[in-house]
Amino acid sequence: MSEINLKSQLKPDSNPGRIEELEAITIRFAGDSGDGIQLTGMQFTTSTAMAGNDLSTLPDYPAEIRAPVGTLPGVSGYQIQFSSREVLTPGDAPDVLVAMNPAALKANIKDLKKGGLLIVNVDSFNSQNFAKVQYAKNPLEDGSLSDYRVIPVELSRLTGNSLAGLPLTKVQVERCKNFFALGMMYWLYDRPMDSTLRWIESKFKKNPLLVEANHKALHAGNAYAETAEIFGHHYRVRKAPIAPGLYRNITGNEATALGMVAACHLSGLELWYGSYPITPASDILHELSKHKNFGVKTFQAEDEIAAIGSTIGAAFGGALAATGTSGPGVALKSEAIGLAVMVELPLVILNVQRGGPSTGLPTKTEQADLLQVLYGRNGECPVPVVAAATPSDCFNMILEAFRISIKYMTPVFFLSDGYLGNGSEPWLIPDAKRLAKIEVPSIPSSADFKPYKRDEATLARPWASPGLAGYEHRIGGLEKAEVTGNVSYDPDNHERMVRLRAAKVNKVVQDIPATDVLGPRKGKVLVVGWGSTYGAITAAVKNCQARGQAVASIHLRYLNPLPPDLGDILSQYEHVLVPEMNMGQLLKVLRAKYLVPAVGLNKIKGQPFKVSEIEAGVESILKGRSL
């Protein structure tokens, strides 16, 4: 609950070698994008998960693949919070910063908590690197870091020493230094190293020399931290009280891909995934391409239009069909989405949102495509929209998207974002046998078949794919006559069809579960979130509640249609606060639909909310201040 109210920690210690207990800790690894920071972070995460802590991560990498070495644009970061309690976010501010070079220091030092631990690779602190980031003097010597506990480590030299005698090039030695650093961190936080040792073995299977080198560097770092007594003592974060079961660590993009494979299994249909590479959605294409043994077909199209075109074609052919992209790709797909709405075929469109407009911030997160997916098409073009709240929730919500699409014969948007896609958390692995089947409705006899004759309960039309004798029919983007599906320009028919398509999407409300309210059912403030802000909002609201404040929160996973109980819930609170990583898109929708005087808390920095920022927002409302 009090994940940000950490006990004072990392004070110099008079009792070296002692293990100090901590409740939660946030570490940020930062370095040049060539330094293997993401890899280091992920290894630390796996070991931490295996040590039984709850955790959450935030990778933050530059858009450039290799910006000039040592410069600010080239800095890559990876933050993890782990705890003996429930963890909902990657942590507001790091307690520990590992900076591999001056650029990493300069880019990240402002975030480090006062009194925090700063581990730097002094071997990269030279005048050349200072010049690249406009450090006039060596920041390790000019007193500017006096608020922190600075631990300078000669990372390059020590790594080199540990590998002496191995026939390695200078570059190869240099590449091992992140494992030396990781070894140190493993000692400092009392983590097991086995998973990383195993990872090194499988990664460098073909090159035993590199296995040996990286193993050595890892062990050497570990031993150095223990024997050099630079840290005084080390820390233990006890296991978190997590529900028993088999766990793994999972990113949102992985969970999304696995959800799609599961959908294949649960529907008994073959999956077609048409996509065009785009950050931060490409990983879904990569992951799915590995699972063709499950009857998955992946297709890297020539562009996003072809990607969705192939997907609609596959849906026409009776396959489970999906296309994935980010905002710019959604823009390209919008005409085809309109067609899919018109021909009423089931498919899922994934939008892993990133900062916009235009190319925007390709590697940073944002929630600014909500209005795009709700309204960004010509004509009245309603599409159900669902959004995942956490990385592992991507698995549930992509399944839900498929289920809705098939039941209601409609394209469905699945919203994720860069933070969910790349961020990770431990996941209680579901029992495949207990996942609900995705029912594929049967079609009427050919004598009763009419392409646009609807099911009464869902208003869905029958999904009769080519190849069935007696069901020959034509579909297309021109307005359809009700029932027959023939082209019709009749004015009354058009109005009826526009209303029918909207009514069909609204029918989805009958599938939406009751909204969970965290906190009192009535009170001063209700915080309403959607998407990846879940962790920060939940942690903040729990903190407020712990202080005795009458604050509750709800988190929307269904954004079109909205949950049927939402209006009632909103009316029970004096104030409604809507934090979003945009200028207030859900806010607009809520105000328009429910006529509530909701207010927005908006952050548009390409970075997720901090818990403290949401708490400050709630605090302001409680104190009657405007935001």
Next chain:
Amino acid sequence: MEEDITALPASGPMLSRKDFVSDQLVRWCPGCGDFAILATIQKLLPSLGIPREKYVFVSGIGCSSRFPYYMNTYGFHSIHGRAPTFATGLKCVRPDLQVWVVTGDGDGLSIGGNHLIHALRRNVDIKILLFNNKIYGLTKGQTSPTSEQGKKTKSTPQGSVDYPVNPVNIALASEATFVARAVDTDLPFLTEVLRRAALHKGLAFVEIFQNCIVFNDGAWAEVSEKALRDDTTLTLQHGKPLVFGKDKNRGIRLKNGFVPETVEFEPGKPPRDLLVHDEKAPNATLAHLIAHLERPYFPVPQGVFRSVERPVLHELIDEQVAQAKKAGSADLQKLLAGSENWVVRSA
């Protein structure tokens, strides 16, 4: 015509042209060349022995793209220029279907040029018919990518400044495995070309010269009118020299390397150095050279420019799926569990 008929799905009951006529009123302008093409296809399909329900006609937007509505088969009238993308997804998940794409010169070469190139290079097992009327019909008469430079249209009152492309050459440059051309006025010939397209395994691309009687009447008159066409067209035959003319007394040969020229000879006695057509040539150089024969200096070639075999997209995809299935069983629980996991025991 020596294609392998066994590659096609098993034959169903005998069908006739009527079975392929839908109940929809055909809404093209009276006299539009599209009618003749529609009738030709409705007559051809019953002779192929493929059950009617296995046919799907996919189109984009344009007059020509209304085609699927008039066929009593499965049909998909999609959006402007994108028909090949829908056809690709459909064929890859449903290899049992015979998928035809109908497109126009604007639809296929302008807005949809990108998709056309990629469908061709991937050798998707579909048939693409490009109805070329050198004009935008549905939007009432603007210049198209095949309109000649200087063409006066509604959007180019002073004449088009854009240089045209030749659809056959685009197809050849995109590594198409079957490329042909026919004219909407010579129905027996069109039928034969379409039959071969239907029997080709892989992407078959056919350019059909089509008359738009309203916005570009007579655009093809020189090569489509009976009285003229013997001298203005050249019918390609595999393994035969390039000979044309009412009296079969003219031919094409190369001078100075790759420069084609027309020669006249005594009927029945062609010179030995005439170019000989080879539609099976492993590379498309000869086909390109022939495709560049254009009016007014040369007769316009029609028939099959190229017909070669290459693995088709859906088979390559299926092969990878089969390989993956052989390499690893589809155990969902195992997949969900991943390679790094841990057990949390109850406290």
